[in-house]
Amino acid sequence: MWLLLNSAGLSPLSASRSLAPLWKEPPKGQKDNNFFFLKKQETREKKIKLWGDWRAMALRLAFRVEPFLCFYPPKSRRNGHVSRSPTVSMASTIGSSSSTAKVGSQKKSFSPPKEVHVQVTHSMPPQKIEIFQSLEDWAENNILVHLKPVEKCWQPQDFLPDMSSEGYEVQLNELRERAKELPDDYFVCLVGDMITEEALPTYQTMLNTLDGVRDETGASPTSWAIWTRAWTAEENRHGDLLNRYLYLSGRVDMRQIEKTIQYLIGSGMDPRTENNPYLGFIYTSFQERATFISHGNTARHAKEKGDLKLAQICGIIASDEKRHETAYTKIVEKLFEIDPDGTVLAFADMMRKKISMPAHLMYDGRDDNLFEHFSSVAQRLGVYTARDYADILEFLVDRWKVGELTGLSGEGKKAQDYVCTLVPRIRRLEERAAGRAKLKPKVPFSWVFDREVGGEGSREG
Ligand SMILES: [Fe+2]
Numbered sequence: 001m002w003l004l005l006n007s008a009g010l011s012p013l014s015a016s017r018s019l020a021p022l023w024k025e026p027p028k029g030q031k032d033n034n035f036f037f038l039k040k041q042e043t044r045e046k047k048i049k050l051w052g053d054w055r056a057m058a059l060r061l062a063f064r065v066e067p068f069l070c071f072y073p074p075k076s077r078r079n080g081h082v083s084r085s086p087t088v089s090m091a092s093t094i095g096s097s098s099s100t101a102k103v104g105s106q107k108k109s110f111s112p113p114k115e116v117h118v119q120v121t122h123s124m125p126p127q128k129i130e131i132f133q134s135l136e137d138w139a140e141n142n143i144l145v146h147l148k149p150v151e152k153c154w155q156p157q158d159f160l161p162d163m164s165s166e167g168y169e170v171q172l173n174e175l176r177e178r179a180k181e182l183p184d185d186y187f188v189c190l191v192g193d194m195i196t197e198e199a200l201p202t203y204q205t206m207l208n209t210l211d212g213v214r215d216e217t218g219a220s221p222t223s224w225a226i227w228t229r230a231w232t233a234e235e236n237r238h239g240d241l242l243n244r245y246l247y248l249s250g251r252v253d254m255r256q257i258e259k260t261i262q263y264l265i266g267s268g269m270d271p272r273t274e275n276n277p278y279l280g281f282i283y284t285s286f287q288e289r290a291t292f293i294s295h296g297n298t299a300r301h302a303k304e305k306g307d308l309k310l311a312q313i314c315g316i317i318a319s320d321e322k323r324h325e326t327a328y329t330k331i332v333e334k335l336f337e338i339d340p341d342g343t344v345l346a347f348a349d350m351m352r353k354k355i356s357m358p359a360h361l362m363y364d365g366r367d368d369n370l371f372e373h374f375s376s377v378a379q380r381l382g383v384y385t386a387r388d389y390a391d392i393l394e395f396l397v398d399r400w401k402v403g404e405l406t407g408l409s410g411e412g413k414k415a416q417d418y419v420c421t422l423v424p425r426i427r428r429l430e431e432r433a434a435g436r437a438k439l440k441p442k443v444p445f446s447w448v449f450d451r452e453v454g455g456e457g458s459r460e461g
């Protein structure tokens with residue numbers, strides 16, 4: 001059994017909330033006993049809060065000793081045994097055991113397939129919520145403009161056979177004939193990308209964990225909430241389109257894929273953004289660019305294999321991701337302008353923790369290291385690689401002009417140095433990662449009917 005809470009199994013915030021007494025006005029002339037009770041409670045709450053803050057700080061310090069990029073072996077668990085196998089993990093965040101919480105060993109149906117980090121919550125000082133409230137109008141004029149009106153948006157049906165038309169069989173056969181030309185390792189990458197898109201409920205949840213920008217009601221009129229809902233609605237088309245394409249292609253085991261999606265949504269994700277919109281928007285900036293690159297590469301491969309229709313499908317999704325990347329990087333750019341110190345510290349914090357891929361907890365009911373195996377195939381095929389990770393970081397450092405920041409505190413300067421010198425250090429690991437991916441043995445993927453994919457001798461895409 002995995003314990004997914006913090007080490008005490010109790011969130012300081014939830015503890016203080018449960019202690020909050022109901023205030024009652026005392027009858028006239030009567031001593032206000034509630035006052036003393038409240039004072040006592042307040043002190044207790046403060047102690048709990050202080051303890052929580054101290055522990056969060058201690059944990060954050062503990063995280064900083066981790067290596068910055070996870071090219072070391074990820075851990076997997078089977079029957080309580082921690083096993084390590086060398087692999088290239090482009091995204092796994094699971095680092096040293098010092099930053100993970102686990103209890104027992106039995107895997108539960110609705111728990112992530114592997115351990116997650118100790119969950120740190122609400123790390124942004126509450127007063128900074130005002131920054132996001134003050135940016136409401138700015139977000140309306142600068143961020144919502146990157147959404148496309150529904151009537152101007154493409155829909156999955158625009159790229160798929162029209163099953164209501166007389167000639168649907170011809171269109172369907174053409175799609176299936178083209179799909180026959182693509183190798184299994186390409187399909188593994190496409191399925192992994194599709195499963196990642198299909199876990200969209202998790203990403204909307206993640207955005208709504210962020211203090212100061214969450215959709216408080218489900219129909220909140222704030223610019224931040226409007227963005228999150230409309231972003232989700234745009235993203236929803238990505239999974240729909242890829243899912244329908246893959247179903248119609250006849251090349252993949254849809255039942256296994258559907259199970260993987262159900263497991264993944266049930267497991268959630270562990271982005272370590274701590275309800276903190278600084279961390280959250282740095283994470284989404286990175287991720288939108290990562291998905292832009294990944295879909296762009298599957299488009300390129302499809303084109304090289306002569307499937308122009310599939311290239312168009314992947315390309316149109318990539319163009320959405322680019323638009324989203326523009327919006328999220330603009331938000332972080334604004335944060336750098338308003339609060340350079342806080343933002344550079346957040347950037348360094350996210351990079352020290354490493355940016356996890358959203359689907360890093362994927363599981364198909366069989367393969368305990370499914371994400372690592374998928375990552376290896378993606379690395380080998382060049383769909384998403386260690387080099388891309390470094391390229392994205394380099395892009396963001398330039399985009400936000402991190403090297404040019406001035407007037408930083410001592411801590412801010414250290415964070416600036418760390419981020420600005422990170423790219424060459426990651427690059428040095430690139431070659432090793434690529435080399436290891438080449439040496440990986442073939443692995444059966446349930447998504448393609450247990451055919452073996454990857455490793456030496458597998459078909460190149
Ligand atoms: Fe997407």
Ligand SMILES: [Fe+2]
Binds near residue numbers: 235
């Ligand atoms: Fe996106």
